Amino acid sequence: MSDVPHSTSATGEAGFGDYVALLKPRVMSLVVFTAFVGLWVAPVPMNPFLAFCAVLFIALGGGASGALNMWYERDIDALMRRTRNRPLPAGLIEPDAALGIGLGLGGFAVMLLGLAANWFAAGFLAFTIFFYAVVYTMWLKRSTPQNIVIGGAAGAFPPMIGWACATGGLGVEPLLMFALTFFWTPPHFWALALFVKDDYSNAGVPMLTVTHGRPAARRQIFAYTLLLVPVALGLGLTSIGGPVYMTVAIVMNALFLRGGWQILRRTDAESEADRHAAERGFFKLSLYYLFAHFLALLVQSGFGGW
Structure with a gap:
């Protein structure tokens, strides 16, 4: 999935839309929807407010993964027509800022998911962020044509995390x-x-x-x-x-x-x-x-x- 175009201020500095784009909102929308379905169809009822919080924190975890992915891939993003206008290759957001946002948002999401749902689901979310940012982005994508096959597991985990939020298991x-x-x-x-x-x-x-x-x-x-x-x-x-x-x-x-x-x-x-x-x-x-x-x-x- 491609990312939404970023919006810049008149001075060429990063605007709110650039920080949103850093989190890959279109990819995040898939994460949110499949996680919500996994939580909803689970056989164990969950308090509606806690369920909303759980899906929100899963979304933030997905956004953290997107930020870490953009931080690491800023060199190849600059070479592709589809991605060269992303905030980092466009010079709108500094790499250190993107890294900080990714790490901070990821830790925040995992901690709060553990408090809102359970620590099994939170651990699963932490593993998903690690899998996407490290296993797929840093290792598989540049080393094997099977990058999408193996790395695709990261995008397939959200409904399992949603189910785990409600049931505490799989x-x-x-x-x-x-x-x-x-x-x-x-x-x-x-x-x-x-x-x-x-x-x-x-x-x-x-x-x-x-x-x-x-x-x-x-x-x-x-x-x-x-x-x-x-x-x-x-x-x-x-x-x-x-x-x-x-x-x-x-x-x-x-x-x-x-x-x-x-x-x-x-x-x-x-x-x-x-x-x-x-x-x-x-x-x-x-x-x-x-x-x-x-x-x-x-x-x-x-x-x-x-």
């Missing part, structure tokens, strides 16, 4: 919510990489499209699309599934399989405009795909958890 349901997001991440990001390949190549990021080429990326997109189907349908057979969720899952997975098949059939012999149209279409579909599944879980619950 179960089959949050593991399948994790798996849904985990297997969705590679086709989502590789579809993006197909039409911004030069960005990753220029920045020296070993994205699959750069190291193995577009045909390999297309095959992997379709393979992960196939893996998604049993996970998505399997979630519908658990205690949080039902007819509403299964209907949405069947429709969305049929569309996603169709889109993955169309991507697989593309070749570099086609015009760039035609390829990019299909790739952008699949990327947009992937955004609706994940949102639709988690929204269906929310609707299926009947908003009766409390």
Whole structure:
């Protein structure tokens, strides 16, 4: 997901919007939504005020991860068209300030989540921040084309954290919510990489499209699309599934399989405009795909958890 454009003051100094952009608000919105769904559909009721606080602190933890990611990646962000206007490469926020915000906000979020919910959930949030900032950002992203596959776990943890806030533990349901997001991440990001390949190549990021080429990326997109189907349908057979969720899952997975098949059939012999149209279409579909599944879980619950 790309980040919202920052807003600058007339003097060229950082404005409020730049500090918001530092926290990757679009990524944070996914964290907030999936964490909220995980908390809501959990079988143990949670006080509404404490639940609101828990989701807020998970969001702040996600923002801390974004700030630490931008602090470390400011060199490669400056080389990519998609990211060169972020606050750090644009010179609007100092690296030390971004690091301080990331560390301070992360510690604050973990501590308060422990007080609002439980320390198991707080420890899980701390591990998620570490995984995204250190394991993915500092190690995997620049060292392996599997960066998105392994690193995608960080973005898949929030529904598990939400569930843990309510229950103090885990179960089959949050593991399948994790798996849904985990297997969705590679086709989502590789579809993006197909039409911004030069960005990753220029920045020296070993994205699959750069190291193995577009045909390999297309095959992997379709393979992960196939893996998604049993996970998505399997979630519908658990205690949080039902007819509403299964209907949405069947429709969305049929569309996603169709889109993955169309991507697989593309070749570099086609015009760039035609390829990019299909790739952008699949990327947009992937955004609706994940949102639709988690929204269906929310609707299926009947908003009766409390």
